Amino acid sequence: MTRQKRSHHKLKRAVAPYLYLSPSLLIIGLLMLLPMVTVIAYSFQNSAVLRRDPSFAGLKHYQAIFDDPVFWASLWHTLYFTCMSVIFHMTIGMVFALMLNSDRINPTLRSVLRVLYILPWLFTAVIIAVIWRLLLEPNGVVNSMLMQIGIIGSKVEWFSSPQTALHAVTFANIWAGYPLFMVSLLAGLQGIPKDFYEAADIDGAKAYQKLIFITIPQLMPIIISISLLDFIWTMQVFPLIWITTGGGPIYSTEVLSTYTYKLAFSSYNLSQASASAVVILLISLGLTLFYIRYQKAR
């Protein structure tokens, strides 16, 4: 092989990986990076999108949203909605996974429960919103059941009352999201060697001690990974809240996603909406970095 041929071959080998990657890089660039960069640019412009030659606005739009009490209420609602959802997704997912993994439950019943428990996962956000709007209507099933057993005295307007609306949408989201934890934790439980529990039995461990000292530490990598992912996803939930309450009443269920949407498509203040979107992006980015660092540390 001549020297020229050899160097040509070398170049081909060096370029080949980038050629293989180029289609996916092009798609990511066009569909993800370009919109992201554009939104960041909009957040520093006056009358972005609406004018052909928007002027530079500096941090004006950021200042505006930070001065808006609705933004801070949305941020608080987002945190409440997200934290409660993640905590209850994890707790309910863990309890159901432990039940499904237990050999004390009849295998037939276990199969039935497995199907029942995973049902919420089969519905789209729109269907979940419609189901819970019907169930939590003032004349719905939930009110009549709670009144019958005497927990409430009169009909509660779950989605229409500022006192209950945020709890109601959070509840609907918890119901919709726990199966992810349940399935992941069940897979984790089935991977814990039986020997660990037998050794603990011989050492005299009680059921709760086995849970604390063996099960939870063994599941910890799954718990942390899924919790972080759930946190990132739940922070961005839009359709469920939009269809059930639309962010109301009186901003009581306004979260960052609905707040941003309204700025963009109700007030047509696309610059301020972009600034709000950048704030959401930064929070998500922070969590994602935390997740990536955790994954690397493992």
Added chain:
Amino acid sequence: MAEVVLENICKTYGNNFHAIDQLNLSVEDGEFLILVGPSGCGKSTALRMIAGLEDITSGSLRIGGVDVVDMPPKDRDIAMVFQSYALYPHMTVSENIAFSMRLAGKPKAERKKRVDEIAKTLQLTSLLDSKPANLSGGQRQRVAMGRAMVREPAAFLMDEPLSNLDAKLRVQMRAEITSLQKQLGVTTIYVTHDQIEAMTMGDRVAVLKGGVLQQVDTPKRLYESPVNAFVAGFIGSPSMNLFEATMTGAELMSGAFAIRLQDAAFVRRPGLKSYAGRKVVFGIRPEDLYDSSLESGRKYQTIPAKVTSIEELGSEHIVHLNIDAVRVDSGDPDAVQDFGLTSNAVARFEPDSAVRSGSAIRLALDDTKLHFFDPETHLAI
């Protein structure tokens, strides 16, 4: 410390499968008993029943004179070393060893003192803060031992604790466990499928097959006087050669050769005379077969054989042979590994033997070392 007594222990599963059938075994205080047998013989099930990890279908089990059949594992005063070691990966060596004390609510200072003592005995002091993932196989094995020792139990139960180690380390750990057991003097029941472990470690060895106890004896007696063809074939490596032959007067006739038996053979086994004119199973260990061209083999009678292959181990040659006789299956599923598919006998020759693969030789045999079994029942004659 305590004696462990099993009386008529049975284990039957839902599909009427008898995993253990009428097991009677008495392990004396401080004794090291080995439960050995091929895969699926019920040895691990028996051990797990003693530990309380499997229910006992019927029979009685006493540890230190106390009937423990209905007791949960924690109240049986036993400690177990698992095949996988069952070390908790999220705990350090120290936490693993002290786990049972922590569960029992023992103060931290007491836990530390005890862990330090055990770590010193097992040479684990420098590893106390390490996690099991950072330990070698042998170190993990020692941590598992430490976790068992910390409880100061009446009996140790060990379920194939060396099977995950490589061959060299296994030899070292065999010696370590044996000397530790002698030092502690704790009654120990040790399950293995490896008959070398069985022969080298235990005070006595119990051989199981199909859930039925075949023989309990010292390793030496088990080797010299097996009660049936299965024990004869299972104990010893390579396995004993077992063949079918016909007793004709004082000779064993098989195919093209005959082996003369001395009077002493009939004196030692009076029952052998009744097999005159009938078929009998005879067995001879590989080390009782000699290369007739060497000094060691010249004093014995010879039979014709063809060498099929030779394994030169340095200190000896394992020679695979074909002789004109029908090999008898001892019932040991591992025996095929010793004999292979093309030979029916195996011999241990001295390293200066010059036999070649494919050559026809005269095989010398020490007829005083022959074993005899009934062809129907496979019981020793």
